[in-house]
Amino acid sequence: MRLTPAQLNRYEEQGFLVVPNVFTAVEVDMLRDESVAVFRHERPEIWREKNGAPRTAFGCQRYSDTFRALTTDTRLHDPVQQIFGEPIYIHQFKVNPKVAFEGDPFPWHQDFATWHPDDGMPEPRAMNIAIFLDDVTAANGALMFVPGSHKLGMIDAPDVNGRRWMERQDVERVIKSQDDIAIAGGSAGSVLLFHGNAVHGSAGNITPLARRILYVTYSAVSNALRNPTRAEFIAHHDFTPVERDERPFSERPDVTAQTA
Template sequence: MELTQSQIDQYNDAGYLVLPDVFSAEEVEVLRHEAAEITREHRPEIWREKSGAPRTAFGCHKYSEVFRTLSSDERLVAPVEQLIGETLYIHQFKVNPKVAFDGDNFPWHQDFVTWHEDDGMPEARAMNIAIFLDDVFTTNGALMFVPGSHKRGMIPTTPKENNRRWMDLADVEAMITTGSDIEVATGRAGSVLMFHGNSVHGSAGNMTPLPRRIVYVTYSAVSNAIQRPTRPEFIAHQTFEPVHATPPAAFAEYAESLRT
């Protein structure tokens, strides 16, 4: 899958891009089922809300054949390679369920500041690409972005709750002064969201009965491999094998075999 020049321009201007209807309903059904199975497990890679509801399942491509197969899908790898201009490795893989009625908020933050300060990633030559497993509305915990914020570069911040590098509120207040300074990334299940490591983003909690499950893959340029990791390997991967893109039909056929 190749981005058009218009899509590249949109991404470069806003720091994020939504690509509608990339994965079929049948593929999404398989991914939903696998995400549900994984988040029932109790293992160190799965972090939970205070209520016990799943918050993040890290590194599941390491122990799930479904997500391992997905992680090399050309529909994810090729657009990132196109923007970064180099062979990639997987820095992080995770599922964020944001369950109905119970999914908590993620405060405003940039991802690269954590990748740089806590993992030793040299440059912001890495980015996230995500698959919506549910319809994402403005009301069920969609990601919110400050468009163009990636152009400001990394904004230093100190670790806060649970050692997370949420942005300082003064920096957020300086950046968001009106509602038009925020855009919300919505789309149907099967849509794909890409965003820059320095894009300022966050999400509200989910108080609706509509789940908002999203799979995220963070790809980094192989030459940009992390140098001084402080986080567990299942969060910041410490093997840097290049990802070789597989045709979309490979995952589609695999998903179909699981449904029959």
């Protein structure tokens, strides 16, 4: 999948982009089933909310054939490679389920404000591309973005218990300066791309509707980590370029059965 000039312009102006109807309903079902299987595991890579509800499954492409195949799918790989103009590797992979009634918020932050100080990533030449596994709305915890905030550069954020959420005065300043907050919603199967310096966050999910989102963070190979400090399952140390595969992940022989 290549982005059109209009989509690229929008991404460059806003710092994020939703592309509807990229994955089919059958594929979304496969990815949902696989994420349910992943969250049955008790592993250090699976983080839970304070109440025990699943929050994030990191690095599950390493033990799931379905998710591994997905990382080479041209619908995820190609738009990012198009933006960076060079080979890319996988910096991070995760599923955030934001479960019905219990999913907690993600406070405002920039991803690069963690990647740079904690992972030793030189430049914001890494980005997320995400698949909506449910219909994502303002009600069930869609990501919110401050449009254009990626152009402000990285804003230092303090390390508080291993997380670098933005300080409130910075959030206020950025939202005032851009005068906007946008909801990145869409139907299941849509894809969301966003810049490493895009200021974003999401509210909790108090609805009975799940809001599962799967994220692949690709980085330009020239931007490989210099001195990573976080766990390898969060910030990978394997900088091998991803080899794209023209076959949709769902049609590959190794992903016909649930694998996680």
